[in-house]
Amino acid sequence: MxxxxxxxxxxxxxxxxxxxxxxxxxxxxxxxxxxxxxxxxxxxxxxxxxxxxxxxxxxxxxxxxxxxxxxxxxxxxxxxxxxxxxxxxxxxxxxxxxxRMMLLTHTSPELLVHKCPVQIFAGAPLTGAAAQLVTESCGEKDFGLRLIDKQLGAGARVSFAYNRAEIPVSFCVGEGYGSAFYLSDVYTAENFRGQGYAAAAVLAMLGFARNPDMGYTDVFLYADDPAAIRLYEKLGFRGTPxxxxxxxxxxxxxxxxxxxx
Incomplete structure (x- = not known):
């Protein structure tokens, strides 16, 4: 089954x-x-x-x-x-x-999280600086943005972490089906990496997924980059090759x- x-x-x-x-x-x-x-x-x-x-x-x-x-x-x-x-x-x-990583434990105290504003988008297509960041993540092409806009229309969420200039610099996509919630497309602008923005964006999405009213019991993602895997482990994920x-x-x-x- x-x-x-x-x-x-x-x-x-x-x-x-x-x-x-x-x-x-x-x-x-x-x-x-x-x-x-x-x-x-x-x-x-x-x-x-x-x-x-x-x-x-x-x-x-x-x-x-x-x-x-x-x-x-x-x-x-x-x-x-x-x-x-x-x-x-x-x-x-x-x-x-x-x-293949499942959320199985609590966030590590060693996790670096930027204390920045985070906003979760739903429903409407992305526009402005948020759309530009997603486009940047795909090598300045818009195929990823088009897909995410369709996912948003089907109930997905996108969390954006903002820098001091109120510009989105990191994002994370989350979509649920049944009792499972999947995280994908975590991306941070190059000049803002290693500062805890990605952790802030992912934690906001996890907060959404953990809401008991949503009914999600399995939260998972895929990762192959060693640095990303270390980040997800600090967030409470554990992987299986x-x-x-x-x-x-x-x-x-x-x-x-x-x-x-």
Missing amino acids: ATPSEKHEIHCAKRYLEYTETPFYRAFRDRENPESFDSNYAVLKRMEEAEQSLAAVESYYEGLDVTPKFYSKPDSVTLEESRAFFEAHGYAVHTFECQ VREYRAFKGGLPDLYTEAKE
């Missing part, structure tokens, strides 16, 4: 992305946001009828400026089952190690090939 956080990963995106699903695969797309990897991907759930599933997914993305891709999720086939199949059909497979994969038709995108150089 799937845990609350696994149900979140399987179902939450269905609230704000267009999708198609069968017992064998699931595919998401956003016609208005083709650059967003997290808005346009598929999950291969079973190896039975894998050929038909692959063809159906590729057909689903025809006419869009989207490279067909498959991600590992709690209900996907394993890398050991699928790697040879993907590679035989022209897909390049990227694997990576990360920590997991191996993830992403398979891209035609070759790996620059994001992954550049990381290897």
Whole structure:
């Protein structure tokens, strides 16, 4: 039986992305946001009828400026089952190690938290300096902002920590599904890192998630950067190593090939 956080990963995106699903695969797309990897991907759930599933997914993305891709999720086939199949059909497979972290204990007294104003946004699309900070986090492109705006419309929250000039310098996205709450997209402007702004933004989101009226019992996130993992551990998260994969038709995108150089 799937845990609350696994149900979140399987179902939450269905609230704000267009999708198609069968017992064998699931595919998401956003016609208005083709650059967003997290808005346009598929999950291969079973190896039975894998050929038909692959063809159906590729057909689903025809006419869009989207490279067909498959991600590992709690209900996907394993890398050991699928790697040879993907590679035989022209897909390049990227694997990576990360920590799946659950909120299990209290905040450490060693945590550095900036005593700054924090505001939580909900509902309406982001504008002004808040939108600019999110755009900055994606290399000055707006695909991340477009996705977050859709998430906000589906009930997500974004917390922003502000500097003395009342400019947002760090943010954190949180979205709930059922009894699970997921944190993502934690980002701090370069000149304000290491000063406790990210901790302030995350703590505000945790305060929201811990409200008994919200009904969240599982709070989780994924992290692969050692500095981020140390921060989350001080916030009370504990991690389990997991191996993830992403398979891209035609070759790996620059994001992954550049990381290897």
